[in-house]
Amino acid sequence: MTKIYMNRWFSVAYHYINMIRNNPDGEKFEFFGTHPDINHMSLLASDHPGTEPALYGSEYAEYCADYCRTNGIDLFIPRLHMEEIARYAHLFDEIGTKVMVCRDTELLDSMVEKDKFYEAIAGKGLVDIPDYRVVHTAEQFKRACGELAEAGHRVCFKPTKSEGGMGFRIIDDGRDPLRELYGYVTLSTSFKQAYDTLSRAERFEPLMVMEYLGGVEYSIDCVASAEGELMTAIPRRKSTGRTYLLEAKPELLEIADRIAKSLKIPYAFNIQVRYSGDVPKLLEINPRMSGGLYITCLSGVNMPYLAVQALQGKPIEPPAPRFGIQAGYVEQPLIMKQPDLQIDFAAQKTR
Numbered sequence: 536m537t538k539i540y541m542n543r544w545f546s547v548a549y550h551y552i553n554m555i556r557n558n559p560d561g562e563k564f565e566f567f568g569t570h571p572d573i574n575h576m577s578l579l580a581s582d583h584p585g586t587e588p589a590l591y592g593s594e595y596a597e598y599c600a601d602y603c604r605t606n607g608i609d610l611f612i613p614r615l616h617m618e619e620i621a622r623y624a625h626l627f628d629e630i631g632t633k634v635m636v637c638r639d640t641e642l643l644d645s646m647v648e649k650d651k652f653y654e655a656i657a658g659k660g661l662v663d664i665p666d667y668r669v670v671h672t673a674e675q676f677k678r679a680c681g682e683l684a685e686a687g688h689r690v691c692f693k694p695t696k697s698e699g700g701m702g703f704r705i706i707d708d709g710r711d712p713l714r715e716l717y718g719y720v721t722l723s724t725s726f727k728q729a730y731d732t733l734s735r736a737e738r739f740e741p742l743m744v745m746e747y748l749g750g751v752e753y754s755i756d757c758v759a760s761a762e763g764e765l766m767t768a769i770p771r772r773k774s775t776g777r778t779y780l781l782e783a784k785p786e787l788l789e790i791a792d793r794i795a796k797s798l799k800i801p802y803a804f805n806i807q808v809r810y811s812g813d814v815p816k817l818l819e820i821n822p823r824m825s826g827g828l829y830i831t832c833l834s835g836v837n838m839p840y841l842a843v844q845a846l847q848g849k850p851i852e853p854p855a856p857r858f859g860i861q862a863g864y865v866e867q868p869l870i871m872k873q874p875d876l877q878i879d880f881a882a883q884k885t886r
Contacts, residue, residue, distance in 0.1 A: 543615035546576035596623035667745035679744035688746035750810025763799025
């Protein structure tokens, strides 16, 4: 039986574990998982859940390698601190644990810091990138907003190093703060509010001030071999509410193919683009399974298992995904723990 370890993951790891476990080949897997919160939903599908310490750098990589050594782990699928784990990949090689991580640490570091990645791919003809500026001071922020607005762009900003939508804001000077107090939480902020807040610090962590892309957003979920040869790419379109469409858009499949051939990202990765008019522009690339991959798998392609097969070095036939699928998701209650049933048989006999 193959032992798989997943360190601190999103809650959707629950789905990925079950997809790998319920694979079409009947392959047997045993799952180990760690997270700082033992009640985290990502651990619910693990056979052996446990807590992990708050460590960084080489200490965290050494902790993971020691965990793999102690538990005889065959495959390690990391999410937290992927860059450090890649930097110390030799620790896992020494104990025979295969790690689902991009070993090109320069590329991996650039994908984590979005401005570095934009610089790295600029001019390569892989995908269009938004107009942007990197700022560290309030005055730089002010100047960047002015230049982008002058170029005809609606403006937004986000940290150069963040995950998902963390720190993302849209500049909107037509906001009504009083009305917003009675409404939903918004991602919008006025220029003055942002500028005043940033002015409180002489210098802050880098922000990307960029053109806001108002078109349709797509996530392109991909699986490649260990050498980076693309095996499948499935575009997933964000629609209304919690609805998604799986669409075979030629220009997006071409983007995935160009990126795979140029960057050679192994195993599972995700490309996020958003349209500006008719032009898809890059938001980011995540060198891991995406948070919405379980929806993409409704195409009939078990992508987590496919990535595991790639990590194992098994020969894989490129799958044939089904497109034109509309899908969504709803919450499902799951029992995490229940009290033992204690039956008082003596009391029953007296009734």
